[in-house]
Amino acid sequence: MTMRLWFPASIVILWGGLALVSPLLPLNPHAIDLANILTPPGATTWLGYDDLGRSIADRLATGAQTSFIVALAVVFLGVTLGGLLGATSGYLSGWVDHIFVRIVDILLAFPGLLLAIALAAALGPGIENVIVALSLTGWVGYARLARAQVLSLKQADHVVAARAIGTSTWRILTRHLLPLLTAPLIVEASFGIAGAIIAEAGLSFLGLGVQPPEASWGSMIRDGTRYMLVAPHLVIIPGMTLMLVVLAANLLGDWLRDWLDIKDQVGKR
Amino acid sequence: MTAFLMTRLSSTLIGILGVLCLVFLLIHLIPGDPVEVMLGESALQADKEALRHSLGLNLPLHQQWWDYMRSLLRLDLGHSLFSGRPILDLLVERIPATLYLSLVSLTIAITLALPLGLLAATHKHQPWDLGAMGFALLGMSIPNFWLGPILILVGSLWLGWFPVSGQEGWNAVLLPALTLGTAMAAILARMVRSSLLETLGEDFLRTAQAKGLSPTRILLVHALPNSLLPILTLLGLQLGGLLGGAVITETVFAWPGLGLLMIEAIQQRDYPVVQAAVLCISLTYILVNLLTDVVYAWLDPRIQFKRP
Numbered sequence: 001m002t003m004r005l006w007f008p009a010s011i012v013i014l015w016g017g018l019a020l021v022s023p024l025l026p027l028n029p030h031a032i033d034l035a036n037i038l039t040p041p042g043a044t045t046w047l048g049y050d051d052l053g054r055s056i057a058d059r060l061a062t063g064a065q066t067s068f069i070v071a072l073a074v075v076f077l078g079v080t081l082g083g084l085l086g087a088t089s090g091y092l093s094g095w096v097d098h099i100f101v102r103i104v105d106i107l108l109a110f111p112g113l114l115l116a117i118a119l120a121a122a123l124g125p126g127i128e129n130v131i132v133a134l135s136l137t138g139w140v141g142y143a144r145l146a147r148a149q150v151l152s153l154k155q156a157d158h159v160v161a162a163r164a165i166g167t168s169t170w171r172i173l174t175r176h177l178l179p180l181l182t183a184p185l186i187v188e189a190s191f192g193i194a195g196a197i198i199a200e201a202g203l204s205f206l207g208l209g210v211q212p213p214e215a216s217w218g219s220m221i222r223d224g225t226r227y228m229l230v231a232p233h234l235v236i237i238p239g240m241t242l243m244l245v246v247l248a249a250n251l252l253g254d255w256l257r258d259w260l261d262i263k264d265q266v267g268k269r
Numbered sequence: 270m271t272a273f274l275m276t277r278l279s280s281t282l283i284g285i286l287g288v289l290c291l292v293f294l295l296i297h298l299i300p301g302d303p304v305e306v307m308l309g310e311s312a313l314q315a316d317k318e319a320l321r322h323s324l325g326l327n328l329p330l331h332q333q334w335w336d337y338m339r340s341l342l343r344l345d346l347g348h349s350l351f352s353g354r355p356i357l358d359l360l361v362e363r364i365p366a367t368l369y370l371s372l373v374s375l376t377i378a379i380t381l382a383l384p385l386g387l388l389a390a391t392h393k394h395q396p397w398d399l400g401a402m403g404f405a406l407l408g409m410s411i412p413n414f415w416l417g418p419i420l421i422l423v424g425s426l427w428l429g430w431f432p433v434s435g436q437e438g439w440n441a442v443l444l445p446a447l448t449l450g451t452a453m454a455a456i457l458a459r460m461v462r463s464s465l466l467e468t469l470g471e472d473f474l475r476t477a478q479a480k481g482l483s484p485t486r487i488l489l490v491h492a493l494p495n496s497l498l499p500i501l502t503l504l505g506l507q508l509g510g511l512l513g514g515a516v517i518t519e520t521v522f523a524w525p526g527l528g529l530l531m532i533e534a535i536q537q538r539d540y541p542v543v544q545a546a547v548l549c550i551s552l553t554y555i556l557v558n559l560l561t562d563v564v565y566a567w568l569d570p571r572i573q574f575k576r577p
Contacts, residue, residue, distance in 0.1 A: 105280070106287030110547075111510035111554040113517070115291075118547045121535040122298040124306075198412045202517055205414040206532060218414065225418050225521075232422055239415035247410035254406075 004255050011248035018061055019068030027058040029215050038231040048233050051223065056237055059215040063238065066204075066216045067245070070130055071196040075189050077135040082142030083185050087177055089143070090150035091169070100147070107140045113202055120208040130209045134199050138192065145188055149181050183260045190253035194246045201242055217242045273566055281559045285552065292548045293337050296540050297330075307350060307538050320350070324541070346545045351537045356545045359530060367526030370449070370519070371511035373442050377450030378457055378507070385454070386461025391488065393466065401458060408455025417448045417521035445522040449515050453507050460503050464496040471495070498569055505561025512557060513550035 036049040047056040089100035107115065119133035153159060154177075162172050201218030203209035210216040217238045224234030299306050304317050304326060321327050324347075325336050340347070346356035389401035424431045424444055432441045468474065469492055477487045516528035523529065527550055534542035566572045 102283060102287065105284050106291065109284045109288050109555050110551045111506075111513050114513065114547060114550055117516060117531070117535075118292075118295055118543065119298065121543060122295050122540075124300060194410070201412060202414060205517065206520060207536065221415055221418065225421075228418060228422055229426060235415070235418045235422070239412075239419065242415060243411050246412070247406065250406060250410055 004251070008248035008251035008255065011244055012252060015064055015245045015248075016068060019065040022061045022065045025061065027061055029054060029058040029062045030213050031055070031058075038227060038234075040231065040233050041237070047237055048231075050220070050234055051227050051231070056220075056234070059220060060217070060238060060241060062215040063217045063220060064241075066127065066210050066214065067197050067200055067242075070127065070134065070200040071193045073131045074134040074138050074196040074199075075192045077131075078139040078142050078192060079185050079189050081135075082139030083146045083178070083181060085139070086143030086146030087150045087173055087181060090147035091154060091173055091177065097147075100143075104140050104144060107137060110137070113199060116199060116203065117206065117208060120203050125208055125211045127210050127214075130200055130203055133203070134196060138196065138199075141192070142185060142188055145184055146181050149184060150177055153177055153180055187253060187257045187260060190249060190256055194249035194253065197242070197246055197249065270566065270570075273572075274563065277559065277562055277566075281555060284555055288548070288551050288555065289338070289341070290334075292544050292551075293334055295544055295547065296324075296326075299540070303540065307540055347541045349534075349539055349542050351534075351539045351542070356542055359542060360527070360545060360549050363525060363527045363530045366524060367512065367519075367528070370442060370445055370515070370524060370526060371508065373446040374449035374453065374511055374515075375504075375508055377446055378453035379504075381450065381454035382457035382461055385458040386465060387488065387493075389458065389462040390465035390469065398462075402462070405455040405458045408451050411452070413448055413452060413515070413518045414521055416451065417445070417518055420444045420448055421522075445515075445518050445524050448518050448521070449511065453511075457500070457503060457507070460500055461496070464499045465492060468492050468496040498565060501568070502561060502565060505558055505564075509554040509557035509561075512553045 031054065033049060033053040033055070035053070036045065037053040038051055039045050039049045041048040041056075047060065050056055050059070085100070089097045110118075116133045116137045119136060120129055123129040123132060159172060159176050162176050167176075200209060201216065201221070204216035204218030205222045207219075207222070209218060212219065220238040221235055221242075224231070224238070227234050296303055304321050304324075305312070308317055308320060325333050328336070344357060346360070348355055349359060352359075385401040385404065389398040392398050421431075421444060430440070431444050474487060474492055477491045482491070513527065515526075516531060518524070519526045519528035520532050527546060531543060531546035531550070534540075534546060
């Protein structure tokens with residue numbers, strides 16, 4: 001059972017730790033070593049070199065930073081904005097809620113990454129625009145969750161009691177409702193991290209994310225596909241890393257959901 | 270049924286209107302002068318003015334919106350800035366490839382997901398279940414833009430069974446369809462499992478057991494049809510996403526569908542084509558979802574009365 005926690009947790013910690021310390025490490029993601037162009041991984045070459053003779057290990061580490069910044073920013077903005085908007089809308093109900101639901105429906109009418117791709121294309125490339133595009137499309141999930149939770153919690157005794165003694169709407173929302181929403185929102189956020197990592201890499205793969213020479217796992221895969229015949233490690237290494245981190249984030253979300261659920265059940269008995 | 274259809278239809282119309290507005294505003298999100306972005310900084314002033322006029326960007330916003338809506342009603346999507354061809358023709362040209370890829374992917378997804386989900390549900394918490402769900406989790410975690418290249422690497426370069434990209438040969442569709450199909454199968458198998466597990470706890474299945482029906486018959490004739498509804502909804506969502514052109518997978522395999530059209534247009538800064546492609550993709554998605562809901566309500570009449 002502990003394996004279920006420790007395997008994903010150590011990968012996520014490794015990823016976050018690498019992202020945090022990579023500015024302090026003597027990394028040279030842009031340094032070109034002409035003698036080592038397309039060198040495969042080996043004892044002296046670490047993870048090998050890419051088509052311009054840049055170290056893949058160094059680029060992988062800076063790519064970790066890119067995905068970490070984007071994932072954290074997108075999930076943070078999504079949870080806070082989406083959670084607050086969804087909770088407020090669910091609590092106020094009436095025409096505010098009606099308009100809110102319509103907006104959510106419109107944003108959900110775009111399949112998958114389509115809206116984010118279109119936004120990123122219009123805003124132009126760059127890590128800030130990736131964050132904007134993914135946040136503008138990503139808050140909807142948290143908002144829907146928060147709204148649904150508030151709708152069912154609105155009639156809870158402690159909320160009715162708070163309303164009866166004249167507590168302000170803002171205070172009821174922030175003190176009596178939002179704390180109860182944190183558990184489901186955290187579970188959703190851990191899946192959201194996996195989604196944001198894939199989305200960032202996907203946009204960078206399409207050339208809409210981080211611009212060269214900056215490193216992203218997605219753009220490393222894209223650049224690598226051109227040399228797949230001679231140097232498959234250019235695609236395999238960043239892809240494997242990406243998959244492991246996403247898998248770990250998903251597993252962590254699964255674990256978190258079960259863990260919070262059990263506690264919930266124990267509390268009810 | 271009519272009342273349900275009317276509410277569903279009206280909310281779809283509002284959704285479409287919202288999508289139209291968002292797509293219309295897309296061109297105004299471009300930072301700076303959109304005409305300059307499209308033509309490049311070195312373009313002649315006269316060319317810029319000509320483009321500004323032909324796109325109507327010199328008019329006030331509400332006038333532009335009105336003109337946009339009116340031209341859409343006439344199915345006039347304008348012309349590509351890059352090739353000068355009517356955008357409608359470009360879209361129509363790409364639809365068959367996307368349709369073909371979607372149908373093959375969907376077939377692969379269903380053939381993979383149904384047996385996996387069935388196995389997992391009937392062997393809950395046993396190795397079969399863990400294996401199937403492990404596959405599902407893996408499938409959800411592998412991004413298309415990595416699975417695609419890996420499949421090319423294995424299938425085309427090492428085994429030499431498939432063409433590397435494009436549409437040549439009858440088997441060219443298999444690699445992109447496998448890429449899309451396995452990702453969909455992963456999510457679908459989880460849904461089949463959970464939906465089936467829910468049905469397996471129902472009273473009528475205990476009755477079937479008490480009657481002495483064979484386990485296979487109980488599973489396939491009594492349990493499966495009754496757990497199909499949520500699976501159908503998910504399939505509708507997935508088909509809608511596929512028909513819109515799987516942007517990333519089409520790019521990986523240079524598959525000439527709607528998704529690739531959009532990416533090419535983005536790279537050429539051909540924003541009218543980008544707008545039209547986004548519109549076409551999201552409208553398809555909305556319509557497929559509407560259709561799914563209608564089928565759902567037809568299969569399960571209870572749903573008509575549940576909606577507010």
